[in-house]
Amino acid sequence: MILDGKAPTGPIETSWDRSCFDKKLVNPSNKRKFKILVVGTGLAGGAGAASLAELGYNVESFCYQDSPRRAHSIGAQGGINAAKNYPSDGDSIYRLFYDTVKGGDFRSREADVWRLAQVSNNIIDQCVAQGVPFARDYAGYLDNRSFGGAQVSRTFYARGQTGQQLLLGAYSALSRQIKAKKVTMHPRTEMLDLVVVDGVAKGITVRNLMTGQIESHWGDAVVLATGGYVNVFYLSTMAMGSSVTAAWKSVKKGAYMANPCYTQIHPTCIPVHGEHQSKLTLMSESLRNDGRIWVPKKAEDCDKHPSEIPEEDRDYYLERKYPSFGNLAPRDISSRSAKEACDDGRGVGPGQRGVYLDFEDSISRLGEDTIRERYGNLFEMYEKITDENGYVRPMRIYPAPHYGMGGLWVDYQCQSNIPGLFVLGEANFSVHGANRLGASALMQGLADGYFVIPYTIAPYLASITPGTVKDDHAEFKKSVEDIEAQTNKLLSINGKKTVSELHRELGQVMFENVGMGRSDESLNLALKRIPEIRDEFWNNVKVTGESKDLNQQLENAGRLADYLEFAEMLTTDALHREESCGGHFRIEHQTDDGEAVRDDENFCYSAAWEFKGAGVKPELHKEPLKFENIKLAVRSYK
């Protein structure tokens, strides 16, 4: 089937405004008749729930953490982009639009990216009004920094905790609506199923994580803002509880999963140091503003103390290969270059999987105090984990799974192919194409939540009668029974391996074979191994405790069960996409000097996959991509 994103046609500059005017509205007195379920309280979900409640809708908000303030948007460090052009360095909405489409390697929908760039400026205004303490200069004006993939300074930041501050802003707006009784908050509650009645999303089934009770919630629309899926690699920068479950259960009810193979492996993470490790820690890409990345030129120098390696024996490989962007080359390119250097035997640190990020030049140019002011918390974090002082010895970094550009397929209104199911933020696939640029995730989350969904949900609601399906419907009962059956099965296997052991096995298979460099051979190997691990899981996992109790093992087992099915779809997508683009690098498709080769003739489309059963090949639906404003071109950062 050919999918239609229903993006507005005509001049891109007026596309969003025209689309807003053309939309049906719900009049103020009718809004209070509708109930909207919002799952997830990160930037997209928190901002969306608060904004919809402000408009007068009744909102029920769900999160698995003990408070909506803890969603993993909080981990984002570096900043948020906006086309304010405050430094007057040539930025504009059009340039942000251009950089994002190009940065995504021409695999995103133009109109969606335009909208994102257009509302980016409103986000900064909104956050400042909320009291978000962005960095400022002595005169009181907002400060900007640079990020990868851009030649202008358009990134707003709050020390190294921008995600935290933006999330607390959204959380404060949400708190105000909870107090006003327009939002009912359900913390420590995990969505385990989507309820679809006659092809339309009408509610969700959840587990109360404190009591283990399975509960039904009906709504006139369901909004998923449940984040990304890269814990499929086990070791990642995601929060431990972050899962694909809400999205995957929706896929099993008919929603399409688009471009799951576009995964971002972030270049500046602290390297793996042992088998017991449970997660990887990212350090903001903003470090690349002042840090220089290098490895020894000679493999025999790798074990030396970095200060013993003279300047002429260091390979500043990003500056060498990409002179115009240098250390600020986009993430996919930087990560792959680090891997190449290590594959070449020139990696540093334990297992030689690391490269240096060196601040010596910046410290001598700007002074240690300035560097501490800019990145102090990151240096502290680095020292706690590695026991090394980044001011006196170059940091060691290595790429780690960080973000999923793919996600549930949505049209221009952020609505999935299931009517009534809307998807926001990282959980959808819409704006980042095959690679996300730095400081764009926060922008997308807040754009979707504050400024997109309040407009785009209205035409759908205006077309339905509120409250027609309640939680006494047979589909709700069936969904509860299905969940309880799965729970009982997980608790009865009583095998020999723990959930974390099996998750680690899956992660190793995925990182080695479906990671930064993918080949026909490695992908086919993964497609053989994933079902084997899945079989072992369902026959040999050991989950202790009871279903009607606080049971963290049971929570983890349910999440892994979904990853074990999702991993196969991700790998299938990677195998079918016979080209290299953005975060998807097929080693068969590269130039002589190792650059990605895109195939626009055959693959200029979004791949939306329909679930056909566990272990059965999913069905591919294509949404052709048209580039009417930005000419398809080879992405060059040289």
Add this chain to the structure above:
Amino acid sequence: MNLTLHVWRQKGPQDKGKLVTYPAKDVSSDMSFLEMLDEVNDKLIKEGKDPIAFDHDCREGICGMCSSVVNGRPHGHQEKTTVCQLHMRQFEDGADIVVEPWLAKAFPIQKDLIVDRSALDVVMQAGGYTSCHTGGVPDANSQLIPKEIADFSMDAAECIGCGACIAACPNSSAMLFTSAKVSQFAVLPQGKAEAKVRVLEMTKAMLDEGFGNCTNHYECQEACPKGINVKFIATLNREYLKSFI
């Protein structure tokens, strides 16, 4: 390294808990404290026993979910460190380590090391915001905020809402938590309009939720993984007095 853990085990909110001893063997000094607990749990699971329940999520020291008292100190003895960022190299081989949940009347224990901190959300709902709607706000640079003011506000805003300050306080006071939010807004032009009602509502909610008052022990500042300074309590007190003028 080999360690002996004494961990608070409690089946549910209504049950009586007790310290139970577990060996932790072959612990690598590079492990984080929670990774060490993961290993102990994997062993318990294989023995068919109920693993230790503890809250954690980001494991980067920013979400504020982790919450254990280690050897009598919230988040352990390392300065400005959440328990998820505490590493085993901070302990001696052969050490005994006591692990307990946050202890405060307003934080009822749910299971083992997990407590209910929803009282903090209630304090936030009482006034921890500026009442701006989405949209219709002025340009971000229309009100200038000099760097010193923005920095003061940011110092306060760093609070991760973990509740260590309350667990450390002999009065189980939430003054540091509340004062951080009051202070963040009090100095910003955007927060001034509602400063009076905010400080009154938030302090009232704080007392209604069962948190004690401040008697200047400064234990909160010692325990805070983000180094939130007690000067913000002075700011809160000043804002509180100002509200009556």
